[in-house]
Amino acid sequence: MHFPFTSGKWQLKLGVQSLDLKDWIQIDSHFQSEIDLKEQLTLSHPSEVFGSLPQSLESQREILSLLIEHLLTYFPQIYHAQGNLIQNSLINKTWQIDDFATNPLALAGRLVQEDFLILQPVDSQYCLTAASVCFPLHWKIAEKLGHPLAMIHQPVPQYQQKLSHSVDNLFTRLSAENPVWRLNWSLVDTPDLFLAKGIKKEGNLPTITSENAGDRLWLRFERQSMRRLPKTGNIVFGVHTYIEPLKILANSPEAAQGLVSAVQQMPFEMQVYKSILPVRDALIAYLENL
Numbered sequence: 001m002h003f004p005f006t007s008g009k010w011q012l013k014l015g016v017q018s019l020d021l022k023d024w025i026q027i028d029s030h031f032q033s034e035i036d037l038k039e040q041l042t043l044s045h046p047s048e049v050f051g052s053l054p055q056s057l058e059s060q061r062e063i064l065s066l067l068i069e070h071l072l073t074y075f076p077q078i079y080h081a082q083g084n085l086i087q088n089s090l091i092n093k094t095w096q097i098d099d100f101a102t103n104p105l106a107l108a109g110r111l112v113q114e115d116f117l118i119l120q121p122v123d124s125q126y127c128l129t130a131a132s133v134c135f136p137l138h139w140k141i142a143e144k145l146g147h148p149l150a151m152i153h154q155p156v157p158q159y160q161q162k163l164s165h166s167v168d169n170l171f172t173r174l175s176a177e178n179p180v181w182r183l184n185w186s187l188v189d190t191p192d193l194f195l196a197k198g199i200k201k202e203g204n205l206p207t208i209t210s211e212n213a214g215d216r217l218w219l220r221f222e223r224q225s226m227r228r229l230p231k232t233g234n235i236v237f238g239v240h241t242y243i244e245p246l247k248i249l250a251n252s253p254e255a256a257q258g259l260v261s262a263v264q265q266m267p268f269e270m271q272v273y274k275s276i277l278p279v280r281d282a283l284i285a286y287l288e289n290l
């Protein structure tokens with residue numbers, strides 16, 4: 001695994017790379033448990049894991065059809081389509097495509113581990129118009145729906161000064177032929193994937209020490225992909241979330257050292273935003289003793 005902090009630098013930057021479309025979707029060993037979890041969350045928290053505005057419907061349809069085509073092409077042993085049915089033989093589950101006529105993006109988000117969001121221009125600003133997100137990191141769809149990227153990122157320190165312009169530029173110039181991806185990392189005190197806002201962010205943090213940090217903290221990575229939809233011209237943002245216990249860094253001394261220096265360089269307000277401040281000393285002491 002490549003850890004994004006291995007370089008030891010902390011920088012708020014776009015950091016996008018070009019995406020080979022065959023790598024748009026990734027299936028890993030957590031596939032079954034995460035698809036099951038998505039099914040459960042859809043029943044227990046329907047309005048928290050899906051939201052859409054009417055103008056997104058055509059793009060939702062386009063994403064679902066691109067996704068099904070992609071899955072049948074790149075994972076033909078796993079996915080099978082027949083008429084109105086799409087089947088996943090790995091977990092022995094079949095979905096009726098017609099059941100999702102009003103919310104095709106919800107089916108897209110249940111077929112794979114990725115979450116999906118749609119961004120489309122409103123008054124020349126890219127706004128969130130639909131989201132199928134089962135694995136949010138302390139935010140709520142309802143609070144972001146209909147808003148432009150700058151407002152969505154309002155809680156992120158220095159976003160306006162350092163990122164807003166380049167993210168807006170990227171979205172304007174993104175072409176259907178040249179999709180991109182980037183990696184985001186965070187540190188969390190739970191392996192739970194569904195972290196809706198409201199779940200107390202810092203509940204367990206004070207009890208984390210340099211002795212137990214390896215078992216009580218997790219690295220959370222978001223592999224984010226961005227591609228322009230060829231027909232509707234809007235953008236689909238895909239997010240595959242990965243969780244690893246911090247102790248995984250015991251096998252990667254260079255990455256452990258990189259994390260120490262990235263945290264040491266991180267501005268104070270970013271340490272607060274990312275809930276690193278309360279565990280900073282325990283974290284650094286743990287990593288330096290590895």
Ligand code: HEM
Nearest residue numbers: 013014117128139152153155156163167184185186237274
């Ligand atoms: C290249 C594009 C993007 C960049 C560089 C970017 C950057 C960031 C960064 C640095 C954070 C802080 C997260 C952390 O480090 O802990 C963040 C948070 C977030 N981003 Fe993005 N982002 C991008 C695109 C998007 C898109 C397309 C969406 C779609 C809605 C989005 C939604 C969010 C949300 C909801 C948060 C959490 C905000 C909160 O705390 O309320 N981002 N983003």
